[in-house]
Amino acid sequence: MQEIVLHPLEKYLRSDRLPHTWCPGCGIGTVAQAFIRAVDELKLDPSQIAIVSGIGCTGRIPLYLKFDGAHVLHGRAIPVALGVKLAKPNLKVVVFGGDGDILSIGGNHLIHAARRNADLVVIMVNNFIYGLTGGQVAPTTPKEAYTYTSPYNPDSKPFNAVQLVAASGATYVARWSTAYPVLLKESIKKALTRRGFSFIEVISQCPEIFGRLNGFKTPYDLLKKIKDVGIIRKNISPFDTKYDWNNEITLGEFVNKDEPTYLDYLNQIIEKARGQGDKK
């Protein structure tokens, strides 16, 4: 059968770039698909969406999706995205980054964007490791896990990103996993249609590196573990969520509130400044 078969979401892909370079079984492709599906189901105008990413495997997402995109510096996707959004407020601006990119080198930008209630959607794909560089320890790595820079595990305990971002003032905080792509898609839809700062952490499988280094022989073995440890809870405070590889990683939506956003403040500032008359 030599006819060209197109995936239903093909129009959102840079098909000339496929197959992508993510490993077989990597959850990032699943996240990318959930995002595109969310855009498709919402019938958003793709030309009014901009995606910004940092460095890492997750950072490669804009290379394969047909949106305005920027693949910028490690940890700096959030300020670039904020600049884009403020310059063109009508665009929906989405940040993709891995756990190292967003939470380690980009940590300062993350908490400040949350504090400002900046009008961005940040999707952090957490695969517990620095994948693209070959498998070093990350601030989300379970302390018993073996990585190439934590060979004498246990190391320090990891961040529970949900707590960190909620404490910084984010108005939408959720955590899902690639084991439930439909729930992830629904959450992305919510984030895309609301104002203010939305943070979605996605627990994802890195079978080639994290999986292999920690005894998971196939992508499914690792995904099954992620599915088993991810417990969906409702009506729970972000500060009661668990992030424990041996016990429970709480999934769900933990914060969803309406507060003035950064764009609201900037508009108020402009009104106030103009109202004060023009004195040099």
Add this chain to the structure above:
Amino acid sequence: MALQQGALQAGKRVFDVIVIRDRCKECGLCIEMCPTKVLDRENTYNVYGYRPTFLKNRDRCIGCKICENICPEFAIFVKEVLK
């Protein structure tokens, strides 16, 4: 096929699973996650040297689309077979 025709006539929904063979990287997630176990791995290789998934048991596919949603490669999708 006869079983499927019969199912269509009986008002049951029938699905086809399409695999874009050269995109599949043999990760096995679709095969393992399928609740009715209708997918399996081919014995022949695609152009990159992977053995792609194929639909081995069309009659038992319930169209849940778990395979489509979980696939990281945009290599598999479900199409409803209509009269």
Add this chain to the structure above:
Amino acid sequence: MTENILFTHGNQAVVEGALVAGCRFYAGYPITPSSEIAEEMSKRLPKLGGIYVQGEDELASINMIIGASMAGMKAMTATSGPGYSLMQEGIGLAVATETPIVIVNVMRVGPSTGIASKPWQGDIMQARFGSHSDYEIISLYPWSVQEAFDLTIEAFNLAEKYMTPIILLSDGILARMREKLYIRSPNEVEIIERRKPNVAPEVYKPYARDENLVPTIASFGDGYAIIRDSLTHDERGYYLEKPETQAHYVWVLNEKIKRNAEKIQKWDEKFTDDAEVVFIAAGPMARIVLAMVKEARSEGLKWGFFRPITIWPFPEKQLNNAVRNANNVIVVEMSYGKLIYPVRWTLRNNIRIGHIPWLSYVAPSPDEIRKLAEKEVMD
């Protein structure tokens, strides 16, 4: 029109120039002696419907202005040494993605924290080589409040014209000194805007170039689904791991500036026709040196003066021409030695290169330079 004339300082002049040039986005972090630029921008931009963001650090600031520029706005930040060092990776990103932005570095004493409020000229090489790997960059250094205004407009024009970041140098003297400033109105000056693509998205290539090697890059939201990548990329903006792609890419980023250098370069020279000794200085220090040269001339000494206004690309041809009858040049700078390097690279034949590194952050008087100059000329 007296409301267009101010008696003000260099930092203010930079703001006035930026606003006339059409800058409507500023993200910055406070750092002496540049903070007045941020403060004034935070007051003026909202009145014009523009946006001021106080970044959480310099890294946020440089990256925010890059994002704003990718979405089509003229954007600027200002900082000083320690912050400028933090911004180097961002400058590299702007070079690689060919994003027009203006970065003001108000130079101060270093290294490291140094003395915050005191001027220095020690970042001249960093303006050229601060970020890693190979690139060319444009850097301007005004010497007066009026020139600070005019060169800020020029900086934005060059950024838009060549799709590149511009380093506008200043220092603690220029930032603080007050002079008369005539604020030209927008219709009195040339204001350049970046080109917009006029082909269909299907055939559009973001990094296809004209004969000056300058690309026409769409902004986000214009419907071109363009990818701006910090990885080595080809005409489509696609990352390619191929030796030919890298070779062409690094060649074009450098050649874009080199090829257009003579259109970009600005310099100033006085009394060079018959000068035997030419003094070279930049920024406010150059005013002191010029005063000294003028006085020496009036006494009959055949001294000349050369001032690079674009420090980078350094006006090499122009300097070689200015010293054609000289047997001696003397570089005068308020640092241990930075401007001396491009001068040494430029002048190779039979000309003695002297150096007066002024290591005090208290600006010298023309007499003090004169004493040192006489010694330097005699040795």
